[in-house]
Amino acid sequence: MAIKVGTASWTDKTLIECGRFYPKEAKTPEARLRYYASQFPLVEVDSSYYAMPSAVNAQLWAERTPDDFTMNVKAFRLFTGHQTQPKVLHKDLQDALGGQGANLYYHSTPEEIRTELWRRFIEALEPLKRAGKLGLVHFQFPPWLLRNGEGHDHVRHCVEQMTGHTVSIEFRNRTWFDEPHRKGTLRFIQELGAVHTIVDGPQGFSNSVPAVWEATHPDYALVRLHGRNAATWNVKGATAASDRFNYDYSDSELRDLAAEVGRLVHMVKDPHVIFNNNMEDQGQRNARTMAMLLGMDSSQRFEALDAGNLGAPGC
Numbered sequence: 001m002a003i004k005v006g007t008a009s010w011t012d013k014t015l016i017e018c019g020r021f022y023p024k025e026a027k028t029p030e031a032r033l034r035y036y037a038s039q040f041p042l043v044e045v046d047s048s049y050y051a052m053p054s055a056v057n058a059q060l061w062a063e064r065t066p067d068d069f070t071m072n073v074k075a076f077r078l079f080t081g082h083q084t085q086p087k088v089l090h091k092d093l094q095d096a097l098g099g100q101g102a103n104l105y106y107h108s109t110p111e112e113i114r115t116e117l118w119r120r121f122i123e124a125l126e127p128l129k130r131a132g133k134l135g136l137v138h139f140q141f142p143p144w145l146l147r148n149g150e151g152h153d154h155v156r157h158c159v160e161q162m163t164g165h166t167v168s169i170e171f172r173n174r175t176w177f178d179e180p181h182r183k184g185t186l187r188f189i190q191e192l193g194a195v196h197t198i199v200d201g202p203q204g205f206s207n208s209v210p211a212v213w214e215a216t217h218p219d220y221a222l223v224r225l226h227g228r229n230a231a232t233w234n235v236k237g238a239t240a241a242s243d244r245f246n247y248d249y250s251d252s253e254l255r256d257l258a259a260e261v262g263r264l265v266h267m268v269k270d271p272h273v274i275f276n277n278n279m280e281d282q283g284q285r286n287a288r289t290m291a292m293l294l295g296m297d298s299s300q301r302f303e304a305l306d307a308g309n310l311g312a313p314g315c
Contacts, residue, residue, distance in 0.1 A: 003261060004070055004135075005291045006042030007283040008224075008276040014242060018280035030064055037065040040287060042072070044138065044274045049074040051088040052117065053124040062131035070135040071128055072168070072222075072272065076121055078114075079158055080141050081106050090120070106154075118161045125165070135272065136168040136195055136222060143207035147175040152188065159192045168222045170197035177209045190216035200257065201226035202233040213260050215267040223261055225249070225286070227277035246279040249286045258293035 010033060015021055026035045036043060045061075047053065053073065061071060078084040083103040086094050093113055097104075106114065128134035139158055145151045159167050169189055171177070176185045189196045196216040199209050200223070215221045227247025235243045249257070264271040273290060275283035 002041070003265065003271045003273060003294050004042035005273045005287050005294070006040040006044065006070075006275070007287050008044040008074075008274050008278060009046045010036040010043055011047070012242075012278050014280045015278070015284070021281040021284045030060070033061065033064050037069050039284075040291075041068060042070045042135070042272055042274070044072045044074060044276075046074050048121075048124075049077050049140075052076055052090065052120060055124045055127055058124055059127040062127050062133055065133065067132075069133055070272075071133050072135040072274065073125060073128070073137050075137055075139045075158070076117065078104060078106055078109065078117065079121070079161075080139055081145055081154065082142050089117070093117070122162070122165075129165075135166070136220060137162055137165045138168045138170065138197070138222070140170040140197075141172060143172045145171065146173055147171075147181055147185065155188075156192060159194055166195065166217070166220060167192075168195035168197050168220070170199060170224060171209055172207045174206055174209050177212055182212060186212070186214055186216055193217070195220045195222050198223045199226065200224070200228070202228050202230040204230065205233060208233065211260075213263070215264065217268065219269045221264045221268045221271045223257075223264075223271070223273045225257070225273070225275050225277065227282075228253075242279050245277045246282070247277045248282045249277070249289075251289065254286060254289050255293060258290055261290070262294060 009015075011029070016032070022032055022035055026032045045053070053076075065071070076084075083105060086097055086104055089097075093116065096113060097110075125134055125137070139155075141151075141155065145154065155169060159169075169192075171185075175181065186196060194216065196212070196214060198211055198213055198221065200211050201208055203210065227245050227249070229244065229247040232243040232246060261271065261273055273287075275287045275290070277283050277286065
């Protein structure tokens with residue numbers, strides 16, 4: 001059974017600018033996606049978190065990738081409860097809001113607009129689903145989504161809106177996985193028919209959760225690796241995303257993680273591993289090393305790396 005390994009996004013600015021992952025001739029979005037898909041069997045679409053995806057783009061993604069390629073898609077930020085600027089919505093919905101300039105939040109957004117956004121989001125995923133390339137729809141909830149009645153209700157609501165799709169759930173408030181509540185949280189995700197996300201990231205913060213190596217779905221498990229950069233985990237500012245996930249896993253760390261990941265094949269049919277450390281080509285290099293450690297056939301998907309220097313940069 002193959003474990004799918006990939007990265008969160010293939011279009012990060014620092015990845016393209018570093019010049020180490022993509023060949024020089026891969027100068028267009030199409031060429032970069034085709035090359036990425038020749039190297040990995042899985043990618044996470046993160047642009048859909050920042051703005052609503054479109055069916056046109058999803059159709060192009062489906063056409064530009066191999067038949068066995070899988071795309072997990074991150075849910076739009078308004079759905080998960082993150083603050084959202086109206087300017088990222090479709091123009092007609094901006095107009096319906098009356099030119100509101102302040103940040104939107106899910107529960108303060110008019111119900112008819114929320115309903116229409118869910119409809120458009122699902123419509124945008126249809127080309128991938130039709131092509132058999134849609135994997136998980138990933139809901140990464142914010143740190144302020146607490147383990148209480150309101151938090152449970154909102155998670156349940158999101159899963160209900162995505163009926164007919166496989167949803168993965170990631171929490172960023174440690175109360176969900178405190179020792180007294182861990183089993184209850186896993187049971188809740190299982191009852192929803194959703195996929196528990198196993199998170200690797202810095203520990204000791206209110207917005208970090210432990211790695212809980214359990215499965216809640218018979219078909220899928222999801223591991224997301226954010227790096228372990230505790231110094232930048234809660235950094236603020238324009239480059240916060242790149243700084244927060246700026247981490248290069250060591251060979252030793254990857255071997256330890258591979259041992260845990262390898263056990264997932266005894267739990268589920270289709271384990272997914274996503275590297276979300278996204279400074280330059282860190283995620284891609286770490287993903288290649290992980291795939292090698294898991295015994296994937298490198299001749300089919302990517303060039304073999306020097307086994308004696310597994311985690312070294314490309315140049």
